[in-house]
Amino acid sequence: MRHRLFVSGLVLLGLMVLMAIFADLLATHNPVQVRARFRFRPPSFDNFFGTDNFGRDIYTRVVYGARLSISIGFAVVLLTAIAGTAIGLISGYVRRLDNFLMRIMDALMAFPTIILALALSAALGPSAFNIVVALSVVYTPRVARVVRASVLVVREADYVHAAQAVGASNLRIMIEHILPNSMAPLVVQLSFVFAYAVIAEAVLSFLGVGPPPPTPSWGSIIAEGKDYIREAAWITLFPGIAIAMTVLGLNLLGDGLRDVLDPRMNVDNR
């Protein structure tokens, strides 16, 4: 049962990633070309998901939106993984720095994520890169805390004491012994960070601090469709389904990974 959910998560996410990679092949129209004559066409064989107020093909824009969302999500995962692992490792292993680093992480986590990300990306200016920076700042503490927690457990393990006894350097112990054994919760957390990042990117684009138009982003397509939900609900409907499918896939994947990698949480299978 759990296994099946994990696989369906993998399939869902895989589909979205494929859509992002092969966007050029899958697209049926030009994603940014304005065609006034074709405004507000409902879904049809020519325009699978209908057209928007500029006559642009929603299906094509959703397909290209996947490229943006998935790459932003992936970049955020990569950055938070690096920063979060470094901070978590140092904090968990070098006790003198622990209190200092963790209070900063606590403070960052105290801000409501979207509000902080919104303020950061507004300060930095609207672009895909700045969204990645803002979201990485916001989600790094979550990763750091998870890594730190598992480091605290692992550092008391016998093999770490053994490594210390034979005189291995701290850096070496951290990277060769502690890091690989703290991997499982990290991977689980990262799959959820990916999911948060996809939603957060959509929210930021919806609010207007995303990549500037006409770049197709799921959030900004929804924002444009918002004013026409009475006449042309399809503009809003389809990008939302795309977000939901991506996030659902990631959540299923995260749940599945947790069940496999973290037996303590695995109460459902007993």
Next chain:
Amino acid sequence: MGRYIVQRVLAAFPVLLIVTLISFCIMQLVPGDPAVVMAGPQATAKEVEQVRVQLGLDKPFLTQLGTWLYGLLQGDLGRSILLGRGVSQAIGERLPITLTLALLSFLLTVAIGIPAGVIAALRQNTWIDQTVMTVALIGVSLPNFWLGLMLIIFFSVVLDLLPAGGYVTLSQGFWPWFKSLLLPSLSLGLLQMGLLARITRSTMLEVLRQDYIRTARAKGLPAFKVVAKHAFKNALIPIVTIIGIIFSLLLTGSVVIETVYSLPGLGRLLATSIFSRDYPVIQGGLLLTAAMFVGINLLVDVLYAFLDPRVRYD
């Protein structure tokens, strides 16, 4: 217990201090000259200078910080550039709407999320469990602003039952007020409902496997009493700890939900201030929301120690 509370309060202070610093420093992040950015593209050199003096940007960083902190201690967060009035005042007017929305969402979340999780745990691996968990998983995966728009399409456009947006004050009548907040709090709450249902289910499952539950059952207690008194009370402890997270999610969500439903709350104020680069308001709003979160977490910590005496002696 007293010592524990003092300890927690003391631990919250450095966090609050860093939160304050971060809130203030956001303005320093703006590339280039914040005064130019804020005065707008058409401003003359004189107007830019005016903004600079008004914000105290002509003074050194530490002086600016000192002035801001000094004002903060007196409850003065500076003046909004756009609204032309005190930040504290502007926030004070908007905050009740956001808190009402958050509270209503919270009530919905608890009233639906916890029972759903308990029922799913009691009927583990049946169709009831699977349905509840599927709905919860979908709830966790839907972007709330999109859900908000879908609810508008269904309940306002198709059925014409509820308003599509706008805020009605309580003084204009309970039902109109409630109706104006129902869709926003539903779309704001669904994510948290799913989260709470999932956590309630897994902690209940864990507790239901404990020996004392078997004992309670073996000594012939009625099933309801076993679940309500022995199992649920203990499952409550982990549930309480995520209340802080839920509150933060509700505040986060309010920014976008208030935008979708045109509610004049704090979230909407912050979003518009961010667009108009009204930095004093952004600083104040960031500080306030983060401070509320720290406060709530402090409360949760104390509540946690109250519910689980083991925590106090840790």
